[in-house]
Amino acid sequence: MVEVIIHIVLLIFGPLTLLGFIDRVKSRAARRAGPPILQRWYDVAKLLRKGAVYSRTTTIFFKAGPMVALACTAIAALLVPLTGDKAPLSFSGDIFLFSGLLVLGRFAMLLAAMDTGSAFEGMGASREAAFGAMAEPALFLVLLVATMPCGDASFSTAFSQMADTGGLTRDPGLLLAAIAFGAFLVTDLARIPIDDPTTHLELTMIHEVVVLDHSGPDLAFVTIGYALRMWILSAIFVHLLIPVPSGAPLLAVGTMLAGQFIVAIGVGITESVIARLRMTRIPQFLIAASVIAAIGILVQFLGVA
Amino acid sequence: MSASAKSFLNGQCVSRSSIPVLAPQAFREELVTGSQNGARICEMFALPDGPENKLIIALKAHDDLGRLTLISTRVRNNSEFPSSSEYLPSVQAMERALYEDHGLKPLGHPWLKALRGHPDLSHAPSIPHPFLQAEGVGIHEVAVGPVHAGVIEPGHFRFQCSGETVHTLEIHLGYQHRGAIAAILAADPKFRLAVVESLVGDGAVSHALAYTTIVEGLAGCSVPVRAKMLRTVALEIERISDHVGDFGALCHDVGYLPGGSWCPRLRGDIQNALGVLTGHRFGRGYVVPGGVAVKIDYAAVRELDLILGNFEKEFLQVASVALDVPSVLLRFEGTGTLSTADAKMLGILGPAARASGLDIDARRDLPPPGCSNANIDVAVFPYGDVLSRARIRVEEIKHSIAAARGLLQELPEGPQLAQCTGSTPNSVAVGIIEGPRGATTHIGVTGSDGQLVDYRVVEPSLLNWPGLAFAMRGQQISDFPLCNKSFDLSYAGHDL
Numbered sequence: 001m002v003e004v005i006i007h008i009v010l011l012i013f014g015p016l017t018l019l020g021f022i023d024r025v026k027s028r029a030a031r032r033a034g035p036p037i038l039q040r041w042y043d044v045a046k047l048l049r050k051g052a053v054y055s056r057t058t059t060i061f062f063k064a065g066p067m068v069a070l071a072c073t074a075i076a077a078l079l080v081p082l083t084g085d086k087a088p089l090s091f092s093g094d095i096f097l098f099s100g101l102l103v104l105g106r107f108a109m110l111l112a113a114m115d116t117g118s119a120f121e122g123m124g125a126s127r128e129a130a131f132g133a134m135a136e137p138a139l140f141l142v143l144l145v146a147t148m149p150c151g152d153a154s155f156s157t158a159f160s161q162m163a164d165t166g167g168l169t170r171d172p173g174l175l176l177a178a179i180a181f182g183a184f185l186v187t188d189l190a191r192i193p194i195d196d197p198t199t200h201l202e203l204t205m206i207h208e209v210v211v212l213d214h215s216g217p218d219l220a221f222v223t224i225g226y227a228l229r230m231w232i233l234s235a236i237f238v239h240l241l242i243p244v245p246s247g248a249p250l251l252a253v254g255t256m257l258a259g260q261f262i263v264a265i266g267v268g269i270t271e272s273v274i275a276r277l278r279m280t281r282i283p284q285f286l287i288a289a290s291v292i293a294a295i296g297i298l299v300q301f302l303g304v305a
Numbered sequence: 306m307s308a309s310a311k312s313f314l315n316g317q318c319v320s321r322s323s324i325p326v327l328a329p330q331a332f333r334e335e336l337v338t339g340s341q342n343g344a345r346i347c348e349m350f351a352l353p354d355g356p357e358n359k360l361i362i363a364l365k366a367h368d369d370l371g372r373l374t375l376i377s378t379r380v381r382n383n384s385e386f387p388s389s390s391e392y393l394p395s396v397q398a399m400e401r402a403l404y405e406d407h408g409l410k411p412l413g414h415p416w417l418k419a420l421r422g423h424p425d426l427s428h429a430p431s432i433p434h435p436f437l438q439a440e441g442v443g444i445h446e447v448a449v450g451p452v453h454a455g456v457i458e459p460g461h462f463r464f465q466c467s468g469e470t471v472h473t474l475e476i477h478l479g480y481q482h483r484g485a486i487a488a489i490l491a492a493d494p495k496f497r498l499a500v501v502e503s504l505v506g507d508g509a510v511s512h513a514l515a516y517t518t519i520v521e522g523l524a525g526c527s528v529p530v531r532a533k534m535l536r537t538v539a540l541e542i543e544r545i546s547d548h549v550g551d552f553g554a555l556c557h558d559v560g561y562l563p564g565g566s567w568c569p570r571l572r573g574d575i576q577n578a579l580g581v582l583t584g585h586r587f588g589r590g591y592v593v594p595g596g597v598a599v600k601i602d603y604a605a606v607r608e609l610d611l612i613l614g615n616f617e618k619e620f621l622q623v624a625s626v627a628l629d630v631p632s633v634l635l636r637f638e639g640t641g642t643l644s645t646a647d648a649k650m651l652g653i654l655g656p657a658a659r660a661s662g663l664d665i666d667a668r669r670d671l672p673p674p675g676c677s678n679a680n681i682d683v684a685v686f687p688y689g690d691v692l693s694r695a696r697i698r699v700e701e702i703k704h705s706i707a708a709a710r711g712l713l714q715e716l717p718e719g720p721q722l723a724q725c726t727g728s729t730p731n732s733v734a735v736g737i738i739e740g741p742r743g744a745t746t747h748i749g750v751t752g753s754d755g756q757l758v759d760y761r762v763v764e765p766s767l768l769n770w771p772g773l774a775f776a777m778r779g780q781q782i783s784d785f786p787l788c789n790k791s792f793d794l795s796y797a798g799h800d801l
Contacts, residue, residue, distance in 0.1 A: 030563070119446070193560075193632060199558075200454045203782055204787075273630075275560050275561035275635075276632070277632070278640070279781055279784075
């Protein structure tokens with residue numbers, strides 16, 4: 001029970017802070033003072049107090065988009081263990097529910113974007129859908145690598161067994177899985193080199209242009225949903241690399257948090273030193289991710305045999 | 306025919322009566338064959354010629370000879386004249402402006418649409434003109450602007466795409482039209498310079514120099530050597546400032562943070578240098594007819610030299626790092642290619658032309674009398690892509706710094722301002738200055754009392770905007786902001 005409470009507390013306080021932390025890393029890398037780490041909290045608080053503007057051409061799909069997306073991400077967040085114990089929700093096959101929820105959330109946002117009837121958002125929606133679909137195989141192959149050894153398609157079982165057997169130190173396939181998952185993470189979260197979250201150039205946007213018309217509380221939901229997505233994806237990334245000890249909640253949470261903030265530093269530094277990919281190159285990037293994950297399966301299979 | 310057209314130098318004035326008047330057909334022949342023989346049409350404009358006629362005058366530049374010529378043709382008010390655009394696409398914007406400003410219809414113009422589309426310019430019957438439209442399965446239209454997501458000038462871009470690929474782009478401008486030419490003519494001669502300096506915010510020095518070149522040409526005064534050198538230093542610093550800003554923006558557009566954060570800081574330094582020299586960080590109020598308005602002492606020259614030296618070191622470091630990162634090269638290389646043939650056809654000017662393999666630079670080809678930069682090194686790249694336009698800026702910054710520091714080293718003592726009064730009546734004077742975006746061309750026409758009766762400004766952006774449209778053909782629409790930035794064109798300079 002305590003673990004569930006800790007899990008929920010982490011989900012509430014972690015995500016927006018993590019996002020603020022990435023912003024801070026990026027500004028420090030550019031030798032700027034940067035916004036406060038809690039800036040995203042202030043932004044969300046401000047947005048929640050504002051009214052929303054709805055275009056006359058939009059329907060219920062536009063209003064529902066951010067809420068559905070946030071709800072999907074929130075449920076998905078309950079499936080990923082954060083405290084070394086089982087996740088609040090876990091059952092055999094939960095990895096499929098997880099990926100389904102991620103896709104459903106994106107689908108809701110795409111419908112909302114198409115609903116505006118704007119050329120920009122239609123364009124962004126088609127990009128987001130295309131790249132999302134291309135990233136999907138990488139995700140499934142990674143989840144296969146993670147769950148195959150324990151024979152149970154569940155995050156909780158897989159990660160606790162990984163911790164018991166030593167994870168990466170015993171299974172080099174996990175390293176390849178982590179690399180592929182890193183590629184999935186930057187694609188799903190629209191970070192450099194796939195997308196530039198700070199750009200104002202509407203023609204180059206992928207993820208940002210989809211939410212261009214949302215305002216007020218809706219935009220706050222979008223931001224919270226995005227932060228939550230980042231939080232759980234980086235948690236999975238940490239799990240793949242570091243065996244988070246089970247049965248010792250304090251140590252587990254500590255490892256988890258440290259790992260996540262290291263991931264955030266990694267994302268911030270990456271964004272500070274490389275440029276975005278040309279859009280026609282993104283499919284190659286994602287295919288490479290899938291191939292790496294597939295090699296991970298091969299390595300694991302040969303290793304086990 | 307061309308034998309009768311008297312050629313003259315940049316900064317000289319010629320009498321209006323010496324301009325040969327050709328028959329309209331011969332005028333077109335002369336424009337088309339002249340440009341086939343290497344001449345460049347800088348501007349076409351119309352002057353009233355008696356109560357019933359207009360005189361269409363064209364300014365041709367022979368870059369290889371360093372000479373300019375003027376030819377003209379007489380047409381009745383609100384009548385037609387044969388268009389050259391079909392054979393000479395570089396004049397299409399000028400002919401559209403003639404139609405819009407004077408109601409003179411270029412017959413056979415393939416795309417006779419109002420250039421600026423502003424109600425104040427409604428001499429031409431305002432016929433609604435369609436946008437270029439592509440038809441076919443899967444073709445869709447994307448309209449961008451005039452209000453943009455960033456804080457930039459207004460312009461409307463209409464893309465015909467299939468999926469992510471752009472087939473055509475049509476650029477519609479005019480939202481920045483301020484009536485600048487009327488304001489220049491209406492202004493008290495004492496304050497005219499202030500209006501000219503505000504034509505293009507980041508081109509104050511080059512536009513002021515083009516204007517003073519005309520005033521000095523009409524007055525027949527010569528500028529002291531010290532002033533010539535100081536003006537050139539200001540002009541080169543302005544170029545450095547714009548180029549470093551563009552380089553940073555190119556890095557920023559591809560999400561390359563180090564270049565995107567370093568260059569704006571360096572631009573601050575270089576604008577401070579312009580502040581040390583001119584007392585204004587954009588160089589306004591510095592260049593005046595007869596010389597420069599601000600005195601500079603030895604200590605300030607030393608300081609300037611120091612700033613330029615440090616800047617060069619730091620900028621070259623940033624540039625070499627940025628142009629060495631594979632992810633940046635991947636975005637720049639081969640993106641938005643403008644072929645040499647297209648650049649020549651469209652009459653592209655400045656760094657964009659030199660990045661497409663055209664070896665033109667008004668500093669060397671048409672040296673203005675009031676500057677001393679004729680022996681500048683000119684960099685040319687043959688490829689015409691974004692990478693070339695980025696690299697040309699790095700090369701030009703190097704050359705400009707070398708030139709500016711050399712001039713400061715050799716700066717002689719002496720007066721920095723000469724008397725410059727009087728004006729030649731019934732004349733046409735031309736001032737062409739290679740500004741940061743290319744050959745900034747001004748033309749002044751005086752009446753019988755020696756006062757300006759007409760004034761023309763050709764900001765290089767007028768000719769370069771179609772270059773951007775051509776560079777975008779077959780490109781990814783997501784690369785448009787990058788291509789746009791690599792040309793770095795002025796909206797205000799186009800719309801005037």
